[in-house]
Amino acid sequence: MHSVIRWLVVASFAASATFAGGVATAADCKIETDETDKFTKVRTVITRRNSLESFWGDSSKDKQKDIYVAAWYKDGNKALQIGLWFTNYVERMPPDYELRNTLVIPKESRLLVMMADGSIVTLHSVNPINANSRATRTSSRVSVDTGATIYYPLDDDLITALTSQGATKLRVEAAEKHYDFEVHEKSLTDIGDAIQCLQATL
Amino acid sequence: MKKPALLAIAMLAISSTADAAKCKFAKDETDPFTEVKTLQTKWDQLTSTWMADSREIDGWISVVAVDDYVALWLKLDYTVKPRSEPSDASLKDVINIPEGAPLLILMPDDTIIELPAVREVRADAYKLAPWDHPMDVNTWTKRAAANIKYALPPEAREALKAQDATDLRITAANRNFDIEIHKKSRTDFQNAFACMQL
Amino acid sequence: MKRLIALSIAFTVLAADADAGTASCKYKQNEADDFTGERLVKVDWVDMTGWASSTFNRTIGGRKDIEVAAESAGGHSLLKFRLKVSDAVQNPPREQDLYSALYVPTGSSLEITMADESIIELMVDEAVRGKSRAKYDQGSYVITSKFTVRYSLDAELAERLVNEDVVYLRLAAQSHKYDFVTDKGSIEFNINKKAQQALTKVVGCLNQALSEEVS
Numbered sequence: 001m002h003s004v005i006r007w008l009v010v011a012s013f014a015a016s017a018t019f020a021g022g023v024a025t026a027a028d029c030k031i032e033t034d035e036t037d038k039f040t041k042v043r044t045v046i047t048r049r050n051s052l053e054s055f056w057g058d059s060s061k062d063k064q065k066d067i068y069v070a071a072w073y074k075d076g077n078k079a080l081q082i083g084l085w086f087t088n089y090v091e092r093m094p095p096d097y098e099l100r101n102t103l104v105i106p107k108e109s110r111l112l113v114m115m116a117d118g119s120i121v122t123l124h125s126v127n128p129i130n131a132n133s134r135a136t137r138t139s140s141r142v143s144v145d146t147g148a149t150i151y152y153p154l155d156d157d158l159i160t161a162l163t164s165q166g167a168t169k170l171r172v173e174a175a176e177k178h179y180d181f182e183v184h185e186k187s188l189t190d191i192g193d194a195i196q197c198l199q200a201t202l
Numbered sequence: 203m204k205k206p207a208l209l210a211i212a213m214l215a216i217s218s219t220a221d222a223a224k225c226k227f228a229k230d231e232t233d234p235f236t237e238v239k240t241l242q243t244k245w246d247q248l249t250s251t252w253m254a255d256s257r258e259i260d261g262w263i264s265v266v267a268v269d270d271y272v273a274l275w276l277k278l279d280y281t282v283k284p285r286s287e288p289s290d291a292s293l294k295d296v297i298n299i300p301e302g303a304p305l306l307i308l309m310p311d312d313t314i315i316e317l318p319a320v321r322e323v324r325a326d327a328y329k330l331a332p333w334d335h336p337m338d339v340n341t342w343t344k345r346a347a348a349n350i351k352y353a354l355p356p357e358a359r360e361a362l363k364a365q366d367a368t369d370l371r372i373t374a375a376n377r378n379f380d381i382e383i384h385k386k387s388r389t390d391f392q393n394a395f396a397c398m399q400l
Numbered sequence: 401m402k403r404l405i406a407l408s409i410a411f412t413v414l415a416a417d418a419d420a421g422t423a424s425c426k427y428k429q430n431e432a433d434d435f436t437g438e439r440l441v442k443v444d445w446v447d448m449t450g451w452a453s454s455t456f457n458r459t460i461g462g463r464k465d466i467e468v469a470a471e472s473a474g475g476h477s478l479l480k481f482r483l484k485v486s487d488a489v490q491n492p493p494r495e496q497d498l499y500s501a502l503y504v505p506t507g508s509s510l511e512i513t514m515a516d517e518s519i520i521e522l523m524v525d526e527a528v529r530g531k532s533r534a535k536y537d538q539g540s541y542v543i544t545s546k547f548t549v550r551y552s553l554d555a556e557l558a559e560r561l562v563n564e565d566v567v568y569l570r571l572a573a574q575s576h577k578y579d580f581v582t583d584k585g586s587i588e589f590n591i592n593k594k595a596q597q598a599l600t601k602v603v604g605c606l607n608q609a610l611s612e613e614v615s
Contacts, residue, residue: 038308038368038369039306039308039314039369039371092533094531095495095498095499096495097495097499098531112435114434114435120435132289134286134289136286136287169434169435171434171435180434
């Protein structure tokens with residue numbers, strides 16, 4: 001009986017230390033994809049994506065935006081997968097030419113992540129984005145949606161920096177402008193958690 | 203002792219007769235001028251007919267022999283159901299198979315048979331509005347289809363006869379089209395070769 | 401006595417209004433950039449067209465509405481105008497007509513005629529294409545084009561705009577076939593009192609913000 005109790009005490013201590021340290025086991029985290037291509041045998045792992053902004057964020061009735069983060073692995077490469085989504089509501093259907101190349105993010109564009117201590121972690125994108133918008137008529141107006149998924153490779157130094165503390169703001173640099181996002185207080189550790197989840201799964 | 207052996211032989215004879223009866227040919231003709239014989243098996247669906255409408259990719263195969271030259275025809279059907287109307291630009295070259303692009307056939311022992319596309323194939327998609335499609339009143343339909351011809355040399359045929367293929371990957375210019383072969387269709391290649399007596 | 405009180409209240413309000421120029425500055429942004437630390441100021445839009453102009457100018461087409469704002473980032477200041485111009489035509493426009501309805505190319509200028517008849521010139525920050533739409537209205541097609549154009553503003557010109565009166569604006573622009581751009585390639589505005597106040601206010605507010613320390 002005593003040895004059982006001792007075992008239980010030790011086990012619960014270990015568990016609490018684990019939780020205190022954040023996600024540490026593959027069983028704790030949420031994985032969206034963990035597949036091995038039947039033909040190439042290449043394994044792809046993607047954590048479940050999380051929205052970093054609050055539900056309301058910077059939205060108005062005419063404009064909404066959101067940023068999603070997931071950690072991604074394929075064939076030995078790790079990256080932060082950032083999803084951007086913008087919706088504008090307008091009265092009338094825009095002509096086709098206004099929907100072309102509305103989101104342009106060249107390769108090597110920066111992602112600036114402001115950490116809790118005010119330091120900035122800089123990543124560089126690996127895939128160029130030239131996204132068009134899509135306009136859809138709703139019952140009373142037209143919704144113009146633009147989205148893209150950008151990959152920012154991770155190395156050991158970036159992983160250490162991004163998992164050591166929470167992130168408060170993000171800036172996605174694009175061709176002619178940048179997009180700033182405030183990280184919701186409940187999402188401060190989402191980036192670090194996603195990376196740790198990926199590490200635990202691999 | 204003899205009776206079971208005789209029964210087995212009889213069963214074999216009956217089954218091979220039955221197989222021959224199952225063989226249906228899409229084409230079986232000899233050109234009256236050149237005397238070139240063309241034999242083509244009927245199209246066999248590789249994917250299940252169940253829930254076919256909700257599947258992105260469907261495939262059928264047919265083996266054709268023109269004299270000694272044997273090729274595999276693959277019919278590819280691509281269907282997606284977007285919520286909003288697909289742009290005209292997105293309909294262009296939905297299926298784009300360059301000449302030489304390989305068809306990869308995965309076997310149970312993880313070996314891969316590669317068959318090159320004999321010629322380039324390009325197909326645009328067409329779109330159907332929800333109100334034009336009685337079965338899909340909530341979504342648009344974007345559909346494209348193409349027939350792709352792959353060379354089927356003797357060594358590839360032998361490899362396909364030796365095991366049941368499990369998966370296909372159709373390599374295209376901008377993407378791959380993957381087909382998981384339905385369990386009941388995994389002997390389709392062997393059946394086609396048997397019908398053609400290859 | 402009551403009349404005296406009313407008058408003195410009116411004068412107080414007027415006097416307060418005259419001083420209120422920069423006291424009532426509205427900023428969309430007035431802070432240091434989180435990431436770069438550079439000073440960011442965006443003075444909110446102020447209408448230059450005015451109630452009178454909008455109310456009386458009710459004919460279909462031929463309208464010009466203009467708002468002004470100012471901004472600065474990392475020491476580079478800009479004077480911005482947000483315009484809505486329209487024209488009425490008989491025939492429905494093709495897509496290329498809308499595409500080329502309004503364009504301000506790189507190298508375009510804004511010429512501001514001052515009260516002393518001198519002209520100051522500001523250069524456009526980047527090319528702009530108007531967002532143009534057509535609407536059928538009472539027998540004709542009203543083509544409306546909206547755009548925001550930014551001009552580089554240095555400190556010296558900013559001082560003049562705050563301290564001197566402006567009488568005329570000429571924005572260089574192009575339109576393939578619509579009359580909201582003149583044959584000389586410009587969109588022009590007489591500057592009335594309200595427009596003058598708007599211009600003075602935004603530049604004044606920009607200057608005020610830039611002269612202040614931000615914690």
